[in-house]
Amino acid sequence: MKQKLIVIGAGMASGRVLEHLVEQAPEAYDITLFNGEPRGNYNRIMLSPVLSGDKTYDEIVTHDDAWYADHGITCRFGERVAGIDRAARTVTAPGGEVLSYDKLLLGTGSNPFIIPLPGHDLQGVIAYRDLEDTERMMTMDAGKRVVVIGGGLLGLEAAAGMAARGAEVTVVHIMGHLMERQLDESAGFLLRRALEDKGITVRCQANSKQILGQDGHVRALQLDDGTELPCDLLVMAVGIRPNVALGADAGLAVGRGIHVDDQMVTSDPDVLAVGECVEHDGAVFGLVAPLYDQAKVAAATLLGQQAAFVQKELSTKLKVTGCDLFSAGDFAEGEGREDIVFRDPARGVYRRLVIEKDVIVGAVMYGDTADSNWFFGLIRDKTDIAEMRDTVIFGPAFQGGAPLDPMAAVAALPRDAEICGCNGVCKGQIEDAILGGATDLGGVRAVTKASGSCGTCTGLVEQVLAVTLGDEFVIPAAQGICGCCDMTHEDVRRMIKSQRLTSMPAVWQACDWKTPDGCHVCRPALNYYLLADWPLEYADDPQSRFINERKHANIQKDGTFSVVPRMWGGITTPDELRAIADAADKYAVPTVKVTGGQRIDLLGVKGEDLPAIWKDLNDAGMVSGYAYSKGLRTVKTCVGTDHCRFGTQDSTGLGIKLEKILHGAWTPHKLKLAVSGCPRNCAEATCKDIGVVCVDSGFQVSIGGAAGMDVKETELLISVPTEQEAIDVIRAVTQLYRENARYLHRIYKWMALVGLDWIKERIEDPTERAALIERFEVSQSIYRHDPWAEHVTKQADTYQPLANLSLEAAE
Amino acid sequence: MSTWIDVSALDAIPRRGARVVKTALGCVAVFRTAEDSVHALDNRCPHKGGPLAEGIVHGASVTCPLHNWVFSLETGLAQGADEGRVATYPARVEGGRVLLDAAFLRGRVAAE
């Protein structure tokens, strides 16, 4: 019969144990998993990116319902185990139910430490530990004030995340500099400056006295010197305590944590413990790397295999975008210890090595952490550096004459070398993933999560791929936006969101632009990204738009322009046609053409005449057709039920509605739609960016068509029964495209990168769909207007020459 | 001898933008950079005649709106792989006004 295993705590450590177990011996145990949080395993360290908006909660779930179901694990989430009876070998659930076990695994993690200041129990005083805390902090946006007590890793990530959302954040730290356990003063200073650049106020050597409240809710933090720091939320991130209560009550041997031996077995041979709740050989743990090692050992022990946990050196990175910080080992000053320090203040780079008897025992790096893995290796392997002492600070490139081939260096790394710090992925796991069929970065990311978080290790992962696959793998040259910046479009977009960059100069600064103000390639892209991400804060920059959009007309080869009035859904009236004909006569338009999108194009209008012809058309009730824009162009329609004997729905009516809703929306590239009344598809809806084909049962919405440089047929996104739902889906997918696609990518190109399934999942999820629609409408509240009317009234004169010197020059 | 003539207020030209001045011999584009320096160039791209005043201005360069050739506002020379030159004329800003050298503009007749 199967043995019964009860696991208490669905944390990062126990999650790993479960993975090892079901992988190696799926039949060995009947597993029941309790968790105090009302959910299963997720990647806790990624809460910071969730807070800053770089990730969503869904993206950090490590095991979903399907995974537990597939592996037959009984889940009891939201149930905090009340007690353990070791003699009876049972566990008591919160409801009083008693369950027996053969083996018990404790992974209860730790409790955040709350300083018992007066007022600590007021509402709005929280720790930073789980999703609830994170969600609480995510409500802190522009205008909210937050005080964070604690200038360590956690406190700073909390502060940066909320600052990125626009909150006014003050960090209060009792020590003289930030992260004093990992950094020395100089690095602490650089870090402080970087945080202050993000708008965070830092107060070091500040001692908290009491928390002041009003109506039971926090109002301010008072310091020893009497200063009051007003706040809407107070986050305490001052440390953690192993959560030993359950173990101690059950009579297990407990010190600072639950005592375990090298096999992760507690003082009771049937009870194991892993993670932050344990104490091993006098040490407790607060980072994931050793917990993963423990997990492996615990799984082996549970399966009767030999394994032993060995403590290793640890390194830390700060997951705050724009603060490159690495620290490892011990760098306290001491007898017999020497320092090597390197500074480059102009670049904001700082490096310090602590050396004892020709061995590096500690390293701090700030600003340029590219070589951190190499240094970490030297520390961990206790390499004798006597020979390279003079140049060691400059990193691996300077050792032994010719620069070390980075490939050789990666090839030489041991299997347990950590490649991805955020997700605790080591080289061996990546190699295994590659052997298992992952042949590119995306594949490795999907299987191991390596480089999926902050991305600083992307280069390393690619090198592991290259070393493992040999010639089969070509490192993709990450295409920078343009000559002005090496970062990819995606990285820049991520920076804009995570760092809340709301102006072009801020982007240039933060992303290290090499030119003073960009060029014709990057400026329109940035203008678009800022517009799409911050519709309310960012003011459109006409000077960063291509002439067509700046002048709301298409420039032709002879410098004249074409003018296309909007005809909603392709419908017009005799009056409109007369007005168009009159305008064509009045402004001597040489060519009048019907476009592929069922609109009328007046070609060959002189630049100076634009405001006047627009005014005439406006007066006749017509508005700009946006035929020039990276935005909604037209919604082509067939005649539908009104006249056609095949029509199943009012395709023209839907086309008009869609055009009225979507017009003015800026998109990464032009956006063309069509609605056909039945599968005969007279409007050619299946080669548009978004196409709708009406059928008896409702509306088929498909996306990703094109009939330009590439010819593509759309793929079905979703079938919906009602017109309103079709409209909703289209608004949502348009917004998703706006928020995620690279500038100048049509939907089909974007779809090729992210996959139709990913798009489907977002659109099918009712909450995401609603959120997308809401953001779409926020943006449209500003951009759904007629640019013609605006230019006619406000800036018609800019279309005229600045001066006329014809006479002057002819003298 | 230079004969500076006042063509407009500096503010009539958008930063990182341009406006044209009509002359009997075609248009001259007057550019204003982010740093508020002004440059006057023929408003005709040597490639296929694109109106340079409609281009995107970056640094001290402009990109032609038709096929993206880039020209230095200072020298009029095409940048990068392209070859060509646009005529440039003396221009300056004084007391918030943009001044062009009329003698030079007139001089174009002789040159052409």
Ligand SMILES: Cc1cc2nc3c(=O)[nH]c(=O)nc-3n(C[C@H](O)[C@H](O)[C@H](O)COP(=O)(O)OP(=O)(O)OC[C@H]3O[C@@H](n4cnc5c(N)ncnc54)[C@H](O)[C@@H]3O)c2cc1C
């Ligand atoms: C915001 C944040 C950022 C972090 N960033 C990093 C980082 O960048 N790098 C790094 O290495 N580490 C980081 N850490 C630390 C890392 O997350 C922890 O070391 C790790 O999660 C500990 O794993 P664990 O399994 O021991 O405990 P946890 O992941 O904390 O899981 C313990 C679980 O047990 C449950 N539990 C407790 N008691 C009971 C009970 N009686 N019954 C049922 N369930 C119970 C709890 O609800 C909890 O869900 C970070 C931590 C936080 C909070």
Ligand code: SF4
């Ligand atoms: S698509 Fe169908 S409904 Fe529309 S015009 Fe053609 S045949 Fe008629």
Ligand code: FES
């Ligand atoms: S006309 Fe200027 S680049 Fe072609």
